[in-house]
Amino acid sequence: MKIAGDKYRIHIYGEGEKNTKWKYGAPPNYDVVNKLFEEGRTKVWPPGSLEEKVQNLVKTWEMEMFNKTCRDDYKTIDPDKYTFSLNGRKGISIEEKRRLGGGYNALMQTSLPEKYRCYDPAVETEESSHNAFTTTFPRGFALEIVQVYSGPPVIIYKFRHWGFMEGPFQGHAPTGDKIEFFGMAMFHVDEKMIIEKVEFFYDRGELLGGLVKSDSITEGNLNSSSCPFLKATS
Numbered sequence: 366m367k368i369a370g371d372k373y374r375i376h377i378y379g380e381g382e383k384n385t386k387w388k389y390g391a392p393p394n395y396d397v398v399n400k401l402f403e404e405g406r407t408k409v410w411p412p413g414s415l416e417e418k419v420q421n422l423v424k425t426w427e428m429e430m431f432n433k434t435c436r437d438d439y440k441t442i443d444p445d446k447y448t449f450s451l452n453g454r455k456g457i458s459i460e461e462k463r464r465l466g467g468g469y470n471a472l473m474q475t476s477l478p479e480k481y482r483c484y485d486p487a488v489e490t491e492e493s494s495h496n497a498f499t500t501t502f503p504r505g506f507a508l509e510i511v512q513v514y515s516g517p518p519v520i521i522y523k524f525r526h527w528g529f530m531e532g533p534f535q536g537h538a539p540t541g542d543k544i545e546f547f548g549m550a551m552f553h554v555d556e557k558m559i560i561e562k563v564e565f566f567y568d569r570g571e572l573l574g575g576l577v578k579s580d581s582i583t584e585g586n587l588n589s590s591s592c593p594f595l596k597a598t599s
Contacts, residue, residue, distance in 0.1 A: 371395055373402075374425045376440045386435045393432045398505025405527060406509045419522055420510040422552070426560060427508070431468050431495075446561040456562065469494040473569055483577045484535060484569075497535060501576060502528035502544075511547070520552040526572070534576040546571035 371377055377392045387393075410416040426441040436444040436459055448456030451474050462471045470486035473494075479485060489497070498506065506528040514521040527545035548567025554560050 371399070373399065373421050374428050375421075376425055376429060381440070382438075385433060385438045388432050388434050393428060395428070395505070398507055401504045401528065402507040402509065405507060407525070408509060408511055410510075415516050416510055416513050419513050419520055419552075420508075422520075422558065422560075423510065423522075423524070423550075424508060426552075426563075442560040443555070448562050450562075450564045452566055456564075463491075466494060467491045469498055472565070475569060483573050500532040501530055501534040501539070503531050504529060517554045517558060518556075520554060521549070522552075523547065523549055530576060533582060536581045537577050538579045538582045540575075540579045542575060544572060544575040 374395065376382060382392065385392075408416070410420060422441065429439050429441050433439060439459075442459075444459050447459055449462055449471060450456040451472065454474065457465070457471070465471050465474070466486060466489055468491055470489055470491070473484055473486045475482060475486070479487070484497070486494070506526055509525050510522050511525050512523040514523070525545060525547050527543055530540050530542050530544050532539050546567060548565060550566065551562075551564040552560050553562035553564075
């Protein structure tokens with residue numbers, strides 16, 4: 366019998382997750398985005414290397430942030446100390462992150478005036494933001510670590526995110542193009558590699574620019590995914 370597991374992420378299956386409360390009712394399945402990652406990555410890190418450990422930590426952290434609902438179920442972070450910051454903003458707690466709409470909304474914060482926002486986290490809900498990006502990237506949005514500059518306790522790394530726009534986004538027709546962007550991040554961890562602070566630095570325009578360059582389509586042509594397992598983001 367095959368034992369369920371994910372080669373890049375932990376804390377999804379097993380005895381430690383038997384009581385985990387999953388946002389979509391079941392553990393996520395990353396088989397599709399793992400295939401995208403393996404076909405499109407530019408680095409293959411040696412097993413046991415710092416780069417591989419950091420890459421797996423980031424993927425596991427993203428999995429938990431997008432799929433777990435109870436603070437007691439998080440295993441990559443210390444929920445009592447954890448803060449998240451984007452582009453130098455003041456760090457926010459897990460509870461504050463949820464009030465922003467969680468997931469993509471925290472990652473898409475912007476100081477742009479409302480009329481210039483092609484994606485506005487202030488009006489998107491957790492559900493609508495999830496549907497927007499999973500519909501746009503039906504094969505997921507893959508992540509790789511392209512360089513690690515320092516190890517714990519302050520892990521600094523450069524990352525690459527990419528996917529193919531094979532579905533509509535905010536009224537814009539799918540192009541089939543590869544959409545990718547690069548950024549930097551800092552993970553502050555304790556002696557057990559538990560994350561206490563996350564800082565991200567990137568230009569959200571590098572992502573959104575490729576998603577809104579196509580012609581607009583009518584609302585009736587938009588398709589949103591209802592598949593409970595289409596939750597892969599990295």
